[in-house]
Amino acid sequence: MPPTAPLRAARGMRDLLPDALSTWREVLGAAREEALRYGYREIEVPMLEQAALVERGVGGDTDVVQKEIYRIRPTAEGGSTPLVLRPEATAGVVRAYFEGRLNQGPQPVRLWTAGPMFRHDRPQAGRFRQFQQFDVEVIGDAGPAFDAEVIELTWGWYRALGLGGLSLELNSIGDAACRPAYLRRLRDYFRPHAVRLGPDDRHRLETNPLRLLDSKDPVLVELREAAPRITDALCPECAAHWAQLRALLDAAGIPYRLNPHLVRGLDYYTRTVWEYQHQSLGGAQNSLGGGGRYDGLAETLGYPPTPAVGFAGGLDRTVLMLDEQRGGPRPAAPPALLLLPDGDGLDLAAAGLARAARQVTSVAADYSRRSLRAKMRGAGGSGARWAAIFDDGEARRRVVQLRDLDSGEQREVGWDELPALLMTSPGGPA
Numbered sequence: 062m063p064p065t066a067p068l069r070a071a072r073g074m075r076d077l078l079p080d081a082l083s084t085w086r087e088v089l090g091a092a093r094e095e096a097l098r099y100g101y102r103e104i105e106v107p108m109l110e111q112a113a114l115v116e117r118g119v120g121g122d123t124d125v126v127q128k129e130i131y132r133i134r135p136t137a138e139g140g141s142t143p144l145v146l147r148p149e150a151t152a153g154v155v156r157a158y159f160e161g162r163l164n165q166g167p168q169p170v171r172l173w174t175a176g177p178m179f180r181h182d183r184p185q186a187g188r189f190r191q192f193q194q195f196d197v198e199v200i201g202d203a204g205p206a207f208d209a210e211v212i213e214l215t216w217g218w219y220r221a222l223g224l225g226g227l228s229l230e231l232n233s234i235g236d237a238a239c240r241p242a243y244l245r246r247l248r249d250y251f252r253p254h255a256v257r258l259g260p261d262d263r264h265r266l267e268t269n270p271l272r273l274l275d276s277k278d279p280v281l282v283e284l285r286e287a288a289p290r291i292t293d294a295l296c297p298e299c300a301a302h303w304a305q306l307r308a309l310l311d312a313a314g315i316p317y318r319l320n321p322h323l324v325r326g327l328d329y330y331t332r333t334v335w336e337y338q339h340q341s342l343g344g345a346q347n348s349l350g351g352g353g354r355y356d357g358l359a360e361t362l363g364y365p366p367t368p369a370v371g372f373a374g375g376l377d378r379t380v381l382m383l384d385e386q387r388g389g390p391r392p393a394a395p396p397a398l399l400l401l402p403d404g405d406g407l408d409l410a411a412a413g414l415a416r417a418a419r420q421v422t423s424v425a426a427d428y429s430r431r432s433l434r435a436k437m438r439g440a441g442g443s444g445a446r447w448a449a450i451f452d453d454g455e456a457r458r459r460v461v462q463l464r465d466l467d468s469g470e471q472r473e474v475g476w477d478e479l480p481a482l483l484m485t486s487p488g489g490p491a
């Protein structure tokens with residue numbers, strides 16, 4: 062058989078290598094900490110869901126459902142329920158809230174989760190087919206204070222990471238009481254210009270004219286400036302919610318920009334919507350995270366009407382922006398101690414010594430057959446704190462030469478004293 066070309070990751074999928082993962086862990090750690098500080102409880106929902114949950118939840122006419130869903134073929138053994146890889150977590154979390162009877166305890170229920178989502182879009186910078194989200198949801202209360210809380214929590218997350226260049230875009234898109242009349246006005250406004258629109262946007266004009274407002278098409282960008290604004294057309298309840306939310310955000314000192322063209326790409330939103338945009342994420346990919354209120358979603362999924370609000374932040378894009386701001390990822394932490402046996406036949410001693418030292422710190426033994434010079438060169442560039450070197454004679458005397466790789470200082474240390482010494486050294490685990 063002739064050799065084949067090396068197999069590569071599937072398009073749009075990527076590996077997170079150790080150095081990339083150090084920022085990743087930091088971003089996720091800060092998310093978890095922020096969620097816990099606000100009393101959110103962690104939940105895990107499956108990556109596979111019934112297709113109907115996503116189609117009805119996210120909306121059959123959205124790009125996500127129309128173009129980006131990974132559908133799973135039933136296996137040979139059967140399984141006729143069509144399944145999909147989840148493109149987002151909200152619909153699954155709402156389903157779990159009812160199935161897990163969380164609706165029967167004290168309300169609202171504050172939840173958070175994180176994990177991979179899947180959307181089959183054309184891959185480009187900041188857009189992947191498997192990506193991860195940090196997701197928070199508050200289910201069971203319609204009050205604007207919960208919208209403000211989720212915004213404050215997520216704003217605090219970005220602040221804790223020290224991420225600059227963010228703008229918080231805010232809008233209200235009304236509800237079932239006021240939106241239909243507004244949509245009629247919007248259609249009336251755009252219809253005379255339909256000939257200037259592409260086929261997709263002409264279709265949206267009839268099915269979901271709100272989406273014309275956030276189109277990147279220069280014709281629409283120009284036309285929307287004079288379009289009627291939904292925030293001028295809210296019913297009294299939506300208007301009161303909108304005013305109270307802004308008062309809460311003002312009191313919290315959170316800067317936001319009112320963006321009448323922000324409508325979001327998923328169908329379940331009512332009233333509040335928001336997005337965190339980053340200046341250096343280009344074009345369509347400038348959203349770092351987004352959320353909103355979705356008071357009608359539970360009913361769409363066949364459950365009792367239940368108001369809710371939530372947010373999802375893209376971890377991939379957040380890590381990308383943070384690394385860019387810092388001039389590259391921080392390297393993954395190396396082990397603190399490298400054990401460098403000098404000569405053959407020392408594996409057993411090195412493994413035993415490493416085992417003892419691991420009681421107090423991280424240790425890697427270099428079992429390779431390279432020369433000591435080569436091992437030392439590797440140790441010098443590794444970022445490790447110490448190297449412990451020993452040859453056959455030293456193994457018989459049960460000692461190592463312990464070298465401080467920063468200062469170059471070296472001293473002889475007995476095997477039995479090594480763990481205690483590492484423990485108490487400046488910069489050591491103690």
Ligand code: HAM
Nearest residue numbers: 149151188189192348349350351352353371372373375
């Ligand atoms: P979304 O705006 O579709 O909202 O996604 C949230 C974030 O996920 C985006 O701002 C972006 O950072 C990230 N993201 C989305 N697609 C990709 C992709 N292909 N590659 C990389 N990152 C991506 C939602 O998913 C809603 N479930 C948010 C929500 C929760 N609303 C209420 N509760």
